[in-house]
Amino acid sequence: VGMQGVAVAETATQKALAYANDRRQGKAANYNGNGMAPIVHHPDVQRNLLTMKALTQIARAISYSCAHAIDNARISSGDEAAHWQERANLLTPLAKAFSTDVGVEVASFGLQVHGGMGFIEETGAAALYRDARIAPIYEGTNGIQAIDLVTRKLPLGSGEHVHGYIAELKAIANQVRTSNLQGFGRTADALDQALDDLGQATRFLQGLLADGRSDEALAGATPYLRLISLAAGGAYLARGALADQSRVALCRFFAENLLGEAGALKERVIGGAESLAAAGKTLISA
Numbered sequence: 001v002g003m004q005g006v007a008v009a010e011t012a013t014q015k016a017l018a019y020a021n022d023r024r025q026g027k028a029a030n031y032n033g034n035g036m037a038p039i040v041h042h043p044d045v046q047r048n049l050l051t052m053k054a055l056t057q058i059a060r061a062i063s064y065s066c067a068h069a070i071d072n073a074r075i076s077s078g079d080e081a082a083h084w085q086e087r088a089n090l091l092t093p094l095a096k097a098f099s100t101d102v103g104v105e106v107a108s109f110g111l112q113v114h115g116g117m118g119f120i121e122e123t124g125a126a127a128l129y130r131d132a133r134i135a136p137i138y139e140g141t142n143g144i145q146a147i148d149l150v151t152r153k154l155p156l157g158s159g160e161h162v163h164g165y166i167a168e169l170k171a172i173a174n175q176v177r178t179s180n181l182q183g184f185g186r187t188a189d190a191l192d193q194a195l196d197d198l199g200q201a202t203r204f205l206q207g208l209l210a211d212g213r214s215d216e217a218l219a220g221a222t223p224y225l226r227l228i229s230l231a232a233g234g235a236y237l238a239r240g241a242l243a244d245q246s247r248v249a250l251c252r253f254f255a256e257n258l259l260g261e262a263g264a265l266k267e268r269v270i271g272g273a274e275s276l277a278a279a280g281k282t283l284i285s286a
């Protein structure tokens with residue numbers, strides 16, 4: 001089901017990119033041709049398209065990492081098999097929930113890039129959005145996936161498996177910092193910050209679980225799932241960019257434009273439970 005999210009996101013991205021290079025509307029400073037500019041020249045359309053590309057690549061990387069862990073657990077034995085099984089268990093709710101959320105988000109951006117043509121049926125953009133919307137619901141709603149992540153996956157390996165994973169992601173940030181490749185901008189700093197935010201949020205939730213304050217931990221489960229997915233995804237984009245210069249620009253765009261969300265998600269995990277519980281009481285009539 002995670003791969004359904006990736007597939008619909010990839011399809012939406014390809015369609016939107018093709019449309020944006022074809023559709024002409026308005027003037028753009030960076031367009032020197034005749035008549036109106038293809039909308040792909042407009043910075044706001046570029047932002048939508050780059051967000052689509054980055055989120056799709058992240059969802060794919062997380063899903064492949066999960067599959068890689070499952071394969072390694074199957075072909076190894078002993079401690080090594082146990083390690084990979086824990087990794088697969090940790091990544092499964094990310095692969096399912098983050099990827100299917102991305103499917104919806106990216107399909108929605110795709111509709112936006114198509115403008116009015118996206119809302120009516122001819123382009124197929126609206127159909128992709130409808131198709132994407134089921135995947136966060138079936139095979140364990142994404143809310144339940146987040147609960148699984150916090151209550152069953154954060155305790156893996158006496159609570160240390162997830163920190164080992166974060167340390168591996170940190171090593172990628174460090175490789176970016178020491179790389180000779182051009183064009184990473186502030187990627188290393190942004191990644192380090194997001195991974196520090198992730199580490200703090202993780203220890204906070206583990207502390208709540210250890211104290212038996214599970215309701216407070218569950219209040220932060222969905223923002224936590226997105227936080228770990230974005231931070232891991234940023235590191236995966238960086239790993240790809242370290243191996244292939246042509247991928248550096250998208251990695252930097254993600255780090256400098258989108259990864260800042262990690263800090264806000266950490267605040268929601270750490271500081272959101274009390275107000276949620278207070279306001280939640282106002283909803284209950286039964």
Ligand SMILES: Cc1cc2nc3c(=O)[nH]c(=O)nc-3n(C[C@H](O)[C@H](O)[C@H](O)COP(=O)(O)OP(=O)(O)OC[C@H]3O[C@@H](n4cnc5c(N)ncnc54)[C@H](O)[C@@H]3O)c2cc1C
Pocket residue numbers: 134137138139140141142143144147
């Ligand atoms: C098109 C389609 C195809 C499907 N195909 C299959 C299939 O092939 N096989 C099959 O077995 N099922 C299938 N389903 C069913 C699907 O798996 C369920 O709809 C899904 O698991 C959600 O269950 P529910 O509808 O009972 O929602 P509910 O369990 O009532 O959930 C409603 C909301 O409450 C939240 N919620 C529920 N319990 C908790 C909790 N303890 N803590 C926090 N939040 C909670 C949920 O996250 C959700 O947001 C299909 C559904 C659809 C729409």
